[in-house]
Amino acid sequence: MTAPLEQRAVAELMTRDLLTIAEDESVLMAWELMCKADVHHLPVTxxxxxxxGVVDAQTLTSAWNVTAPREARRPVTTLLPSRRPAAVRPQAAVAEAARAMLEAGWDYAPVTDEHGALVGLITAHDLIAALAGVHREIRPRTGGMPSLYRVEPVLPQPPAHPGHSE
Structure with a gap:
């Protein structure tokens, strides 16, 4: 018999294989990675x-300034919240993670080991899926950082006018 959801360990529900972004990457790179990987949370290392910390899709879209394309080149760290998110341990009860999310006002909680290293992320989506009885296979961590394929974003250039050379 499975324990009630609020008593289960965070490790049973968290996402382990995370796509991350380096602190010196741009806001535009964060946008590209989120779109290409179809993720809503991007840990920054x-x-x-x-x-x-974590950049989430809501923060990214609310900070996006269409009228200032150069703003997209600023470091992704400019979008990190001023306070670090309250982390939970993998062995913590799901109820503890839910409380941490509520108290912080975020829809996620980072999961860290005893040394503060990020080992996963638990989101409101993970909690809702578990509550709905949707089980997903959680593969064991393979060691090291997950694979990260570099995507090079390119800002659109105005079309060249016929008869004019650049």
Whole structure:
């Protein structure tokens, strides 16, 4: 018999294989990665792979300024919240993660090990899926950071006029 949802361990529901973005990448790169990978949360890491925070789709879209394309080139760290999200441990009860999300006002909670290293992310979507009885296979972590394919965003250029050379 499975334990009630609120008593289950966060490790049973969290996403382990995370797509991350480096702190020196641009807001535009974050947008591209989220769109290409169809994710709503993008953990940001420092040069050593340390966890800095999470950029979510809501923050990204609310900060997007169509009239200032150069703003898209600013570092993704400019979108990180001023306070770090309250992290939970993999062995914590799901109820603890839900409380951390509610108290922070976010729809996610980072999951870190005893050294503060990011090992997963639990989201409101994960909680709703579990409540609905949707079970997904959670593969064991393969070690190291997940594969990250580099996407090079390109801002659109105005069309060239016929008869004019550049």
């Amino acid at each position: 420092d040069v050593e792979g340390g966890f800095l």
